[in-house]
Amino acid sequence: MAVAEQIKQGSILGEKRKADLLSFLSAQGILMFFLICMFVFSLFSEQFFSQGNIMTVVRQASIIGIIAVGVTVVIIGGNLDLSVGSMLSFATVLVVDLHDKVGPAEAILIMFAATLLLGAVNGFLVGFMRLNSLIVTLAMLSAIQGLVLIYSGGQNVDIADPGATWFSEFGRGYLFGIAVPIIIFALLAIIIQIAMSFTSYGRRIFAIGGNPTAAVYAGIRKNWCVFGTYLISAFCVACAAMVLGSRVMGSQNNVGQGYELLVLAGIILGGTSLLGGAGSIWKTVIGVLILGFIQNGLLLLGYPYYTQWLVTWVIIILAVWLDLANKRKSLLVRHP
């Protein structure tokens, strides 16, 4: 009897341990994949694992990464933001164009204000008007693209003397030997991750994304919280625009076109569910870095740059599929 119970308990414990392992793998699977990728690339390319190359990749990925951090917050809240690409074009054109006209500090201030205003429009329409976020941000994508073209008259803008302004520090500078874009990326990621994990505002966003009705019954002011997520997203876009504008010292009208997709790809790859209520900033950071390292690795192996798109296609679907398969304990859906 006692032995039988012990065996039973033991087997239960064993099963529990197995389940723990499975869920651990499911949670950290993307990290494993990341490490395997790094390993494979470093086998085939000598330069890949050098400190210089890694820093270059992180620096290149930091613009998409900064935006992705903000969009992750929106997605955890159960909404989407497709307008970030156009918003990035808008903010970059604005800050670069105003730099020579009113001075760097004023340009940055005006750019942040304008971008936050666009975020507030998104937030108002989704949070307070309760419209579908996909369509609203799709409409904003088109509208903001139009705004950029109207503002610039279709002309590219640039900064006349890139060497003579402290504005160049954001994209080109180094602090303690680390590139400034990486520092901004890391700071934003850490601050927002802490905010999401340890503040009541973060908890509320998770609650709203998980079950909006329950969240409202629990006394959460859903409207304001959703509104806030779009402000965070817009703030991150403004930071990214600062880095991008300063790095290029000029801007085309469509500089951010397609960024929303790369950002989404990184977030999905990181394992944040598009349904909301789950996910984390550090997962997104890893997703974005994976995309960056795959791009870099493929280039170092001598493949043309567009092969990374084919690889992205496969790994995005695989990552989400394996995650789902793990949850339902079967690889394929059974319905006819």
Add this chain to the structure above:
Amino acid sequence: MSAILDSVNSMIDMKRFLSGGAVIQPIWVFVVAITIFFSVMSDHFLSLGNLTNILVQTSTIGLIALGMTYVMINGNIDLSVGATLGLAASLSVGLQDYGITVAVLAAIASGVVLGAMNGLIVWKTGVNAFIVTLGAMIGVRGLIFVYTEEQSFYASNFAFSDFGISTIGPIPVLAIIFLLCALLMHLVLKKTVHGRNTFAVGGNPEAALDAGIRIGRNMMVNFIIVGFFAALAGVFLATQMGASTPNLGRDYELWAITAVVLGGTKLTGGFGSITGTMGGVLAIGVLRNGMNMMQVPAFYVLVILGVILISVLIIDQKINVNSSKGVQV
């Protein structure tokens, strides 16, 4: 008493009228309004030549939107149509050494195969269509670049580009094909088992499954349909230009989705119509064309379309109480 009942009834009728359930969809009211507006504002707008021109201009987005309507009634979405269009356009021009027929058939086949692949993945893996087609959107663009090696193609055989500008009587062939496709898709949606099943799957997948509908197969067929139409749109665009570029079709998925949503199809699935979608397509076409006629820079069209799209959403929400259910705080 009966007076009250009558007024309630008329209110309900008004609601049905405005929400597109009955006779006229609101987007068609809008299309008629802007058509009248542009006719008054511009001397050249209201001519047979320009009106058929609008049909040809919108046929590309329109064809995609026809297929997209099916996919969205299904409760799915297809973001990869722009890339599919680009691949089909490149194939239809690039393979012309083997004859125009072969090239066009290969282009259409590529769309069907890509659609089938998207559908199969959505069906078998259960991954959200948004993610599957987002991946395909990025990946298929990669395929185009692999195939074209970043080159633009030009059609050396003029029979190909002549087809794009050929007419039957005063009406361009492309416009006729587009209208016939729209009619066919309307009938399939309204009159066939597949059309009914499409609504059922989008409205309530579990109930559809319990009712014996093969929901996975239904979705896959709809992805094949949208792939087919995207490829056809690619061929249309290539014949109009007599050429193709690797970046052809960027943002077309956004335009197609905009047209479908303007037409009243719900993103959540289970509701929508081809007539509404045609209204959405024409609204975009008339706006673009009319503003060109009035010499407004093309940039403003983008802003106006964005504003209209959001306004339609707001009006739709105010009319349909169902779509704004949920507790208020």
